[in-house]
Amino acid sequence: MSDIKFIGVEKTYGRKKQLKRILDDIDITLTRGECILLTGKNGCGKSTLLRILSGMLKPDEATVITGLQSSNWKKSRKLLRNQVMYLYQEPYMFDGTVYRNLSYAISGVDAKQKINQVLEWADLKHRENTEAKCLSGGEKQRVALAQAWLKQPDVLLLDEPTANMDDTSRKSTEALLKKFKDTGTALLIASHDINHFSHIMDKRFALIDGELNDVTNISESSQNNHDDQMNSVKKYANNISLFPQNTQKK
Amino acid sequence: MESLGATTLEAITLLLSGDEELWDIIGISFQISTTAILIAIVPAILIGFALAYAEFPGRRLLISFFNTLLAVPAVVVGLTLYILLSRQGPLGEWKLLFTQTSMVLGQIALSFPILVAMSHSAFQSAEIRAWDTARTLGSNPLSSFLIIMREVRFGLFSALLAGYGRIIAEVGASMMLGGNILNYTRNIPTAIALETSKGEFAQGIALGIILVSMAFLLTMTLQYLQGRGALVHE
Numbered sequence: 023m024s025d026i027k028f029i030g031v032e033k034t035y036g037r038k039k040q041l042k043r044i045l046d047d048i049d050i051t052l053t054r055g056e057c058i059l060l061t062g063k064n065g066c067g068k069s070t071l072l073r074i075l076s077g078m079l080k081p082d083e084a085t086v087i088t089g090l091q092s093s094n095w096k097k098s099r100k101l102l103r104n105q106v107m108y109l110y111q112e113p114y115m116f117d118g119t120v121y122r123n124l125s126y127a128i129s130g131v132d133a134k135q136k137i138n139q140v141l142e143w144a145d146l147k148h149r150e151n152t153e154a155k156c157l158s159g160g161e162k163q164r165v166a167l168a169q170a171w172l173k174q175p176d177v178l179l180l181d182e183p184t185a186n187m188d189d190t191s192r193k194s195t196e197a198l199l200k201k202f203k204d205t206g207t208a209l210l211i212a213s214h215d216i217n218h219f220s221h222i223m224d225k226r227f228a229l230i231d232g233e234l235n236d237v238t239n240i241s242e243s244s245q246n247n248h249d250d251q252m253n254s255v256k257k258y259a260n261n262i263s264l265f266p267q268n269t270q271k272k
Numbered sequence: 273m274e275s276l277g278a279t280t281l282e283a284i285t286l287l288l289s290g291d292e293e294l295w296d297i298i299g300i301s302f303q304i305s306t307t308a309i310l311i312a313i314v315p316a317i318l319i320g321f322a323l324a325y326a327e328f329p330g331r332r333l334l335i336s337f338f339n340t341l342l343a344v345p346a347v348v349v350g351l352t353l354y355i356l357l358s359r360q361g362p363l364g365e366w367k368l369l370f371t372q373t374s375m376v377l378g379q380i381a382l383s384f385p386i387l388v389a390m391s392h393s394a395f396q397s398a399e400i401r402a403w404d405t406a407r408t409l410g411s412n413p414l415s416s417f418l419i420i421m422r423e424v425r426f427g428l429f430s431a432l433l434a435g436y437g438r439i440i441a442e443v444g445a446s447m448m449l450g451g452n453i454l455n456y457t458r459n460i461p462t463a464i465a466l467e468t469s470k471g472e473f474a475q476g477i478a479l480g481i482i483l484v485s486m487a488f489l490l491t492m493t494l495q496y497l498q499g500r501g502a503l504v505h506e
Contacts, residue, residue: 078404107408114401117423126419127409173410 026105026177026208027051027087033070034082044070045081046232050210052106052177057199057209057222061237062229068212071229072179075210077102107175111182113166115154120146120165123154127169136172144168144198160191167198177208184218192218283477293454294475298482301459304372305440308379312387313432320391320431321417325403335392341385349381350445357449370451375459378445383435390434394427395420426498433490441483 031048034041044067052058052075062068073079077099086098095102116123124137141147144164149157154165163183170178183199184192200222203209211219216226228237286294322328323335355361357369357377368374398420406416421428443461450457452466460479467476 076408078408103407104410108404110401110405114399114405116402116405116419126406126411169409 024089025051025053026102028075029085029087030083031071031074031081032083033067033074033079043232045074048232048234050075050227050234052208052210054176054208055203055206056224057203057211057219059216059219059223059226060210060212060229061214061216061226062212066229067232068229069181072108072181072210072212075102075177076106076108076179078108105176106179107170107173107177108179109163109166109170109181109183111185112159113162115157115162115165118154119151120149120154120157121151123165124168124172127172140168140171143171143201145194158191160187160195163187163191163195164198167195167202170202171198175207177210178202180209180211180213182213183211184213184215196222279473280477282474283481286474286478287481294478296455297458297460297463297479300372300455300457301440301461304375304459305379305436308376308439309383309387309432309436311376312380312384312435316384316387316431316435317391317421317428319388320393321395321420323388323392324395324398325400338385338388338392342389344385345444346382346442347444347448350378350448353378353381353445354448369449370453370457372450372457374449375446375457378449379439379442382442382445383439386435386438387431390431391428394424394431397427398423426494429494429497433494436490437487440486 028048028050031045031050032043033045034043036042048071050058050071060068060071070079074081074084074095077095081095084095085092086095086102088098088101116126120141121137124140125133128136141150144167146161146164146168149161154162157165180199184195187195196218199209199211199219203222209222211223213219224238225236226238226240228235319338323331323338353374354369356363357366357374358364359369368377402420402423403416406419407413411419441461443465446452446457446459447462447465450459450462452458452462458466460483464476464479467473467479
């Protein structure tokens with residue numbers, strides 16, 4: 023797999039007079055074996071960005087570069103669907119057992135054997151015949167990661183993967199994510215929990231007012247101050263009309 | 273008029289005796305309604321799915337259109353098709369009026385809005401996450417559609433039952449389009465209407481028993497299937 027590079031990702035929500043630019047000219051590269059942590063306040067567009075990168079949500083603008091090929095998002099959608107996998111904060115479980123849910127992620131003659139292996143891998147063997155909809159949040163996340171393990175995507179995008187989890191479930195999820203990273207999967211994790219992923223994180227980006235900022239070398243407390251200062255400057259700038267509002271930019 | 277008890281007893285005897293005319297009416301009824309529902313169900317489910325998941329211009333208008341059709345009386349559907357199929361009508365050359373085919377067309381027209389509206393609601397009940405998850409797991413659009421159909425199967429089955437229930441017991445359109453011809457287009461509801469007008473209540477009650485038994489059987493089947501599909505609580 024070569025890196026997947028997204029250039030100029032833009033997304034606007036709302037109708038004509040109330041347009042809100044949620045993503046503003048974002049560039050991001052997803053590299054094999056690299057883990058990026060994406061932070062930002064609620065509603066800042068983290069999930070929107072992840073859904074665009076996974077090929078699920080159409081952006082207003084975006085160019086996708088893989089290897090030497092460059093094309094617009096629409097033309098790359100099939101490739102993104104195949105190579106990128108997006109996991110929800112609370113993964114959706116289909117009707118049926120854990121085994122059946124896993125079977126949707128794989129086909130072929132050795133499917134049964136691989137499912138049995140992944141049940142062990144994700145510590146779900148004892149849950150094999152349990153209704154998947156009845157699992158706890160942590161177990162559902164493990165089923166989703168097991169599906170990802172079976173599908174073997176090049177890139178794994180995770181939306182708040184450890185939110186509302188107890189310590190045991192969180193540690194177990196983090197351990198599985200580490201395994202993905204070790205096998206060369208590119209990870210992009212949207213989360214508020216900076217500390218939980220510090221041991222696997224290579225880069226940290228913050229999404230502020232639709233813009234992506236590299237904050238890898240800024241501590242969490244400094245970043246909060248930095249965010250507040252940035253917001254104050256932007257508010258002041260908007261008030262005195264030095265810079266146009268985001269909504270009027272283009 | 274004989275007492276209700278005696279008439280009901282006579283109706284049951286008629287059913288059990290295997291009265292050829294009576295069972296012929298029942299056979300025609302089920303044959304026409306089953307054909308209509310089998311033709312209508314596939315396009316109706318596809319439209320219901322598209323209304324729930326696809327973004328296209330006029331989607332909301334189409335939903336309102338099908339919801340409005342739910343309230344159109346059977347006799348109006350019958351009248352419209354009668355005008356179209358009558359000798360002077362635009363489709364008069366097909367010579368379909370007073371045939372089983374015209375009854376099937378009428379029943380398709382009657383069941384279609386119910387099937388679309390109820391399958392639309394069934395698909396709406398499945399979250400968008402279900403579709404996205406199926407797609408992200410690598411399923412192609414057709415496989416994802418089948419997975420979602422499995423997710424909402426009880427809702428779709430309810431739609432099927434509601435659609436079937438409406439047409440098997442419908443009298444207005446069947447009478448206008450079929451003409452109530454014995455051994456050809458006479459079905460259960462038109463026979464009940466005819467026999468009652470002649471004061472022959474036994475055959476009417478016998479046919480009514482069949483309809484009620486069928487409704488009971490279908491409801492029990494649905495309940496059984498839903499029971500099997502219920503969540504297992506720990």
